[in-house]
Amino acid sequence: MTTPLSRDFWQGFRDGAPFILVIVPFGAVFGVVATEVGLNIAQIMGFSVLVIAGAAQFVALQMMVENAPVLIVLAASLAVNLRMAMYSASLAPHLGQVSWWKRGLISYVMVDQVYAASILKYDQRPEMTPAQKLAYFVGVAAPVVPPWYLATWAGAALGANIPAGLPIDFAVPITFLALIVPMLRSLAHVAAALVSILGVLVFAFLPFNLGLLVAALLAMMTGAEVERRMSARRAP
């Protein structure tokens, strides 16, 4: 029998499936590069299973190649993942009511694509219950996380047999654009996105990717302020 919850799960699964196109090349490239750097298969899989955050993993790898001190490697790669705390705060009003072990599990699979697809859905369908929101979230994660492990392993096993020169690095911006454009549905959202773009360019000089966090905070303040003024104008 099809219950409403399994419907939300499969809807999430369908929405998450196209991300395989991004996850597979990204994970494979990580496996290849990490092998070339000299990590063994257990260490490479350790990264992809324990961290599941491509950008931070690449930063850690890069710093290791440069022989940076262990603490600096950790600081720089964790700074890239500070945005996850913002995702966590943004999901709290939607998923905060579910039991603690489910929140613990959600946190493990909270990657960019799963977060963005879910928050887009929650905004479009505010009538969803926390249980439905959870089912959708898990549905999006299901086709995203296992391929990440498999692709990393394949990349590490196949090594440099992947043809060089293909622009697969650009799979990430394309997916993000596909997620961001539908979010720009009010003046406040557009203003926030513009401040985010300008801010990251202006604050590019800051170390450890902190420019992105400064830009994101300014963009959130911009979105909130534009929304406040628009609703104040609309009020009687």
Next chain:
Amino acid sequence: MSFTTAQIWIIIIGLGLGSYLLRLSFLGLIGGRDLPEWVLRHLRYTAVAIMPGMITPLILFPQATGGALDPVRLGAALATIAISLWTKNATLTIFGGAAVLFALHFAIG
């Protein structure tokens, strides 16, 4: 690279644990409690505040070209935005964007 096996595992486990705690942070602490309206108003813009900033350098200064503006990647980004506005469908947008990317790569790359 000159790290001992122990140091490599400290990095892997430290990054894994730290990333997990960042993801758990607010979701774990706040739980079902209600947040003030002004906080919620800011949180509504989290996704549009972070994601455009994350990809802007990847589009304008791709590492693969040493940071030079690349017509293949810029063209694919603009096409992806156009396809998204036109189809209003994320799946079609990802496939369409990837198709334009590879078409441009083999045509002018």
